Amino acid sequence: MLGYFFKRVLLLIPKLLIISILIFIGLSFVPGDPIDHLIPPDQRAKLSPVQLETLRESLGLNEKLPVRYLRWISGVLKGDFGYSMVSGASIRVMIARRLPATLELAFFGLVIANILGLTLGYISSIKHNSIIDYTNTTLGIIGTSVPEFFLGLCCIAIFSLHLGWLPTGGRVAVGKETFFDRIEYLVLPVLCLAIGYIATLMRYTRGSMLDVLNKDYIKAARSKGISEFRVNCNHGLRNALIPVMIILVNRIPVLVSGAVIIENIFNYPGMGRMILDAISCSDIPVVMFSTMVIATMILVSSLLVDMLAALLDPRIRFN
Amino acid sequence: MNKDIVLSIDGLKTQFKVGKRIVHAVNDVSLSVKRGKTLGIVGESGCGKSVTAHSVVQLLPKTGNICKGTIKYSPEVGKEYVLSDYKRDSKEIRSIRGKHISMIFQDPLSSLDPVYTIGKQIEEILFEHEKISKNEARKRIIDLLAKLGIPKPEERYNHYPHQFSGGMKQRVMIAIAMVCNPKLLIADEPTTALDVTIQAQILSLMRDIQKDYGTSIILITHNMGIVAEACDEVAVMYMGRIVEYGPLEKVFNNPLHPYTSALLRSVPVLGIDKNTELRSIRGNTPDGSDVFQGCEFSPRCDQICQHCKDGHPPVRVVEEGHEVRCWLYEGSGGSDHK
């Protein structure tokens, strides 16, 4: 198990390397002088052209590309992300402020989606071809067909504007900062984010369960005299979860994509909105570093789910 | 019920719903298994032999159900359970499954749950039916594994199915089936998926078990050779009906039904004259949903007579304990079964 873990971590490194190179290339697209986003803007304003040239020399900007990359990446590893070209703020500080909000949104979305998706899929497969099953599958297709932003707009129109139950957007009211104050701001975004995920997860769980329930070892388990519920859970769901886990890994990026859209609709101050704002004013350094942080996050969480799958499946663990 | 009999099936009829059609998989099957003896059920695939066995413990898919007939099980003289009265997945039938009547399946590769150690999978059945401590269970399982010829049982106890070979997996399946000392073991094509040498090992293992524990066995197979080797009695099935039924020697030495003789002729025997034709049965097994006017075997039969299209032949007892279902034996001096 530990060996498998290290192997997966090792495989992660070249992926991160590729991403960092892509980010580096993306940054070189920034028009104008790269020094603009490498040092704080107020400091830059004070510098004379001669001082700028020495600084450029010392930052290695006149070196060849590979050397520049190495210098840049070592800076990034130390947390030196440079500065926004628009506001001049430190990108690291910007990300540190926005990341927790996105993590909170994604985490609750994931938790709710998993609970509902797995349960509904399980019920559907147990009651295969019943009315419950048909309703679930039809709702599942509808859930994957309605665009998130439209769902979000409808929710705001109904629950916030018409009924006035929940706030239209934002993360927290001024002066109220505890988690419980934030819950009412989380309900709608989390729900809209989770719907598509629930639908997908439900469909895959159902399919995987139906597949497993046809296996010989299910019949063998029944022949042991254990109860139907235990056959379905301990042998059925336990095995069905393995492919579902793999789907889960593949869908994490989709969840993040959804978060970008949801954050914009609900005016939620997370990474997604930051990226979009940065794109609309061509603040490429902010775009690139936010992307890098998100990609790293996704890779790490994929690794965690992979580990979970390995825990569930001895065949992965031992190979 | 006769005190020598552990299981008796009388007039069993099992049907499946396939879409809107109803398929009669098993039709009017009656048979009995004697204590400590082996009954072979033989026939081509799709003849209803597995369905008959699965009906015994109500282990049918959701689309199938028993619609007629009784299945009686007697673990010991004087005790009797009517299995066909129990509801599917009811507590009563579950307490029979695994504890009194256990099963071995055709494909050991897919019959073991890949995510649990074999120790856990054997334990599961023990904990379900007996009050036993974890240590005791472990000891008993390791003893059983050793007895069944699995080397290093203490180590193997914690191994996963994918770490076993096919023959070893079937031994594990037998361990699961035997751990509660059942009175009846249903082996559904236990050797079909195995290599020939392993087949012989598994068959002799099953014989040893029968000797040691006095377990009765229903052996389902399509292989006449295995029947000859392992069974005391044999029931030949065709299209959901038993066409011939009797003690092994009688059926093999004096096959009455044309289908049985055809099956026996199609088995190659060592030392057979190379010029003797190895005969196959012409035609294919018909679809189970087709409704037949006469005897189901008549389209493929060599000895067809004028009665064959009239209706289903009744069961005839031709000699002591040897029954056949064929028009050829009408009026041949035997007596009516019913």
Place this chain on the structure above:
Amino acid sequence: MNTKKTIKSSIAKRNIQKFYTNRLALFGLIVVAILIIMSLIAPFITPHDPNYVDSYKRLQAPSSEHWLGTDNAGRDLFARLVYGGRVSILVGIASALGASIIGVILGCIAGYFGGKVDAIILYFCETFVSFPSTILVLVMVGLVGRGLSNLIIIFCVTGWMGVARIVRSKIMSLREEPFVESCIANGISGISIMFRHLLPNTLGPVIVSITLATADFVLEESALSFLGIGVPPNVATWGNIINSAKSLDIFQNHPMLWVVPGLMISLFALSVNFFGDGLRDVLDVRQ
């Protein structure tokens, strides 16, 4: 030859029957067909120009002249929906086809040659999949700029992985079949085996995934256009129509302007998904 033909036609007949009995799939097919035909013959359906601004007719209620009313620039909403469908569906279908072509080629190469080639392609595939597509598209739009063809190209480049995986695994399993060996023994070249003997066998799953991808791309286009970074705002698409209804006044007081296009998008995606699911059942594609 004759029997082969009858067998083939009877399978086709059974499949059509199977499809026909699946009412949801049939419903999907009909709705998709209607929406596509409507957008194809748009000029015959509505006399209005979707981009004609008439400041005297702003935010009108539905009338016999303007079936769904007009938007905040006085443009006919129905005309914009029908013409918008043209662009949205075009983006969906073109991207799905383009991405599938890339996917099929890479999947074929990976599956047929195996080994190192396969490992490299699979690794790229995994890296691409582990990236959130919206953010990838956002970044690429940021780099290459907005535009209809840019968007389609970006979709193709970011959406090929699913098909590539399906084709790869299918070809890998087919490669082990004896008929490939007999092809090799008969001296048929690798490329010919790949494209003439193996590829046709993967057609079923590929068709299903093209269908389902069309719905996904239409959804993605509308989301990006809604965010203001998809198709340029002067072109009417379903997403852009909603985008222009973003002001609070319109959002609250003229819900027609965003609800109708939103329903349109949902209906199209839903129908394509129903149709694709039906196809999956008919072609017997396992997930």
